[in-house]
Amino acid sequence: MAKESSFDIVSNVDFSEVTNAINLAMKEIQTRYDFKGSKSEISLDKEELVLISDDEFKMNQLKDVLFSKLIKRGVPVKNLDYGKLEGASGGTVRQRAKLIQGIDKENAKKINTIIKNSGVKVKSQVQDDQIRVTGKSRDDLQKIIAAVRDADLSVDVQFVNYR
Numbered sequence: 001m002a003k004e005s006s007f008d009i010v011s012n013v014d015f016s017e018v019t020n021a022i023n024l025a026m027k028e029i030q031t032r033y034d035f036k037g038s039k040s041e042i043s044l045d046k047e048e049l050v051l052i053s054d055d056e057f058k059m060n061q062l063k064d065v066l067f068s069k070l071i072k073r074g075v076p077v078k079n080l081d082y083g084k085l086e087g088a089s090g091g092t093v094r095q096r097a098k099l100i101q102g103i104d105k106e107n108a109k110k111i112n113t114i115i116k117n118s119g120v121k122v123k124s125q126v127q128d129d130q131i132r133v134t135g136k137s138r139d140d141l142q143k144i145i146a147a148v149r150d151a152d153l154s155v156d157v158q159f160v161n162y163r
Contacts (some may be wrong), residue, residue, distance in 0.1 A: 005141055007162040009148060010125075011155045013079050013099045019044060021069040026085055028065055035061075039092050042093030044065055049080070049097040059085065059093055069140055102129025107153055116125040118147045128145060 022042050022154070029035045029042075040053040040062050053059040070077050088094040103111070108126045115124045115133065120143050122135035135141050145159050149155040 004134050005138050005144070005163055006132055007141055009103065009131040009133065009157050010129070011076075011079065011100065011107075011157050013075060013101055015044070015047075015099075017073040017075050018049075018099065021066065021073040021075060022049075024042065024073075025062075026122055028069070029062065032065075033067065034044050034054055046122045047099050047101065049099065051097065054092055056085060056093060059095060059113045072122070078156040084095050089134055095107050102154065103131060103157070104129075107155055110151065110153060111148055113159075114151050115144055118144060120144055131139045 022044060023055070025042055029038075029040050035058070038054050038058055040058055041051075042062065043050045043052075049066075050058060050095070051062055053062045067077055068079075069159055081098040081100055083096040085093050085095050105126075108131055111131055112124050115122065120135070120140045121143055122133055122140050125132045125134075133141060135144075141162070148157060148159075
């Protein structure tokens, strides 16, 4: 068994699931009594969520509804990067949330440090917005997966192409 095994560490968001979560959240908002007569709205603009509501309090309620739907659909909420609250037309407030795709350099360095500090004999290589980890033993790769899962990263990571 001299062949090396490998897997990739990635951070992806499934946009079809995000669209489904937005549709479910909008349905719930339209039927909820506390949103009756409200100008609350959620939309997807390329890779960015746009939330519009009457005031800051309703905006927080809107986020709670959206969070619950995203979590139920399996979308990582860690990958949402909220901008600041800004005024919009008609006395409403708007907030944009960028959906983070891929692993940035800072998180890639953290993950590589975790891998090196684990003491397991594997190689890690950063490839654009993902990290490839190779090792001789599948048990070693499982230890790395467990170590990265336990780490406190600012993005949610998935492990794919396990061979």
